[in-house]
Amino acid sequence: MLWIPIDKSSDTPLIRQVYEQIRIRILRGELQAGQQIPSTRELASDLQVSRNVILEAYDQLLAEGYIISCKGSGTYVAEGVLLEEPSIEQPLPLINLFTDSKQDRDDLIDFRSGIPDLNLFPRKKWANLSRQVYDESPSYVFGYNTPEGRLELRRILSSYLLRTRGVRCHPDQLVITTGATQALSLIAKLLLSPGDEVIIEDPITHEIQTIFSSPGASLYPIPVDGHGMRTELIPADKKPSFVFVTPSHQFPIGGILTIRRRIHLIQFAQASGCYIVEDDYDSEFRYKGTPVSSLQGLEPSRVIYIGTFSKILSPGLRLGYLVLPPSLIERCRDLKWFTDLHTPSIEQLILARFIEECYLERHISKMKKIYQKRREILTECLKMNFKDKVKIIGDATGLHLTAEFKDVDFSNDIIDKILEHGVRIYPVEIHTIKKGVHKNRIIMGYGNLTNEQISEGVSRLRNALLSM
Ligand SMILES: Cc1ncc(COP(=O)(O)O)c(C=O)c1O
Structure with a gap:
């Protein structure tokens, strides 16, 4: 039986x-x-x-x-169906890539950078526009579309980018991507082969380092200071595939690349025949002065420009874009097609209307005021709690700042001890290529924290550091 x-x-x-x-x-x-x-x-x-x-x-x-x-x-x-695996029924444990949930307490204050206020996503407007798009779109929109994305979005985006960022491009130069991360991966596939070299800012996100080194390319790090990449340190005889920069808001140190350095970079790219990849991930939120003009606008034939809606709207939308020099458009479209055919069309159409009806600019201006207040509170709290023992860097733009502490080395042990006090902070060192230069610096994101959480988080940080 x-x-x-x-x-x-x-x-x-x-x-x-x-x-x-x-x-x-x-x-x-x-x-x-x-x-x-x-x-x-x-x-x-x-x-x-x-x-x-x-x-x-x-x-x-x-x-x-x-x-x-x-x-x-x-x-x-039947013969040959044995699978020597004792736990077929057991689902694989879920791995949380972002946090170590064992140590998380319910009231943890997480200064993770790059997250906008998720409670303030313009749900109602998005839902209304979404309804309109579903009601009004012709049926072919629900079929396969072109790899570069919907023309409606590319058109509106090209004029928006010219107006707000000085990016000069025809809609045909745009490829809509699944976030900036996919744009970076497409560039890596398009331009890198084993043995190639990428000149890159140091520090820069660990994810970006991984994306560029995975095709077998090597990274040539150039240190950054308060004004972005120190372009004078690029050896003139280097022949990289491209130079990667975040010129409007260096991640994570926060500097804005000076015009002298921009020109130097362009001259280097022209002389060595390489591209410049400009990642403009969060510069819409500029608190001091107006948004910085793009590098792309200075030399559209050599600069590949990347943008994203993750910070200005929501990372969950997974909408970003690439602006390409004409020579790369065809290959990039093919690559996008082979990768995932295209980014979901309906979301693109909703976004196109969101921009066209000026909701995006209104949303940015509303959020800018909110983030500006949070940034002020964070700065004040840091100064109040740590006096001259803290220096704040790179707070002019975006959703994070960098805090430099006197006599603190943010090793893993210290970060864990700080976590025990209910606050999570992120050392700059996790994003460095050359280790040991930024040990006393941490990245503090404030986009998704309330004013109260910010001030409570800083006092927990102080208590944690005092207890060591
Ligand atoms: C410098 C930088 N570039 C790109 C990205 C990726 O953004 P996306 O969510 O659009 O993939 C991030 C994410 O935080 C980032 O910090």
């Missing part, structure tokens, strides 16, 4: 339960190759279920090759 525990009250259909139980036993070797399994009639009677249930379960197992049926003599386990 084959004993199969089945649960008649379960939502899982009986056929599925029988099929799954037999399948797992075969894979585990509990039912071995060549072994006869009960007839459908027998099993149906043992389990007190209809014979049709067993017939269908067996049919499925037969179709997938787990069992074979020999006319007249019965049904047997």
Whole structure:
């Protein structure tokens, strides 16, 4: 007799339960190759279920090759289906890439950078526009679209970028991507082969370092200071595939690349025949003065410009874009097609209307005031709690600042001890290529924290540091 525990009250259909139980036993070797399994009639009677249930379960197992049926003599386990894996039923544990949940307390204050206020996403407007797009779009929009993205969005974006960022491009130079991260990956695939070199700011996000080094390219780090990449340190004889910069708001140190350095960079790119990749991930939120003009506007034929809606709207939307020099457009479109065909069209159309009807600019201006207040509170709290022991860097733009402490080395141990006090902070060192230069600096994101959380977070940080 084959004993199969089945649960008649379960939502899982009986056929599925029988099929799954037999399948797992075969894979585990509990039912071995060549072994006869009960007839459908027998099993149906043992389990007190209809014979049709067993017939269908067996049919499925037969179709997938787990069992074979020999006319007249019965049904047997097929050869070669053993999987020596004891825990087939157990789902893989979920890995949380961002936090170590073991240590998290409910009231943890997390200064993670680059997250906008998720409670203030303009849900109502987005929902209204979404309704309009679903009601009004012709049916072909719901089919496969072109890899570069919807023309409606590319058109409105090209004029928006010219107006706000000085980016000079025809809509055909735009490729809509699934966030800036995909834009970076496409560039890596497009321009890098094993043995190539990328000149890159140091520090820069660990993720970006990984994206560029994974095709086998090596990274040539150039240190940054309060004015971005120290371009004078780029050896004139270098022949990289491209130079990567975040010129409007260096991540994470926060500097804005000076015009002298921009010109130097362009001259270097012209002389060495390479591209410049400009990642403009959060410069819309500029608190001192107006947004800095793009590097792309100075030399559109050499600069690949990347933008994202993750910081100005929501990272969950996964909408970003690339502005390409004409020579790269065709290949990039092909690559995008082979990667994921295209970014979801409906979201693109909603975003196009959101920009066209001026909601984006209004949202940015509303959020800028809110973030500006949070930035002020964070700065004041840091100064109040740490006096001359803290220096604030790179707070003119974006959703984070960098704080430099006298006599503190933010090692992993210290970060863990700070976490025990209910506050999570991020050392700059995790994003460095050359280690040991930024040990006393931390990145503090304030976009998704309330004023109260910011001030409570800083006093927890102070208590934590005092207790060491
Ligand atoms: C410098 C920089 N570039 C790009 C990105 C990726 O943004 P996205 O969410 O659009 O993929 C980030 C994310 O925080 C970032 O910090």
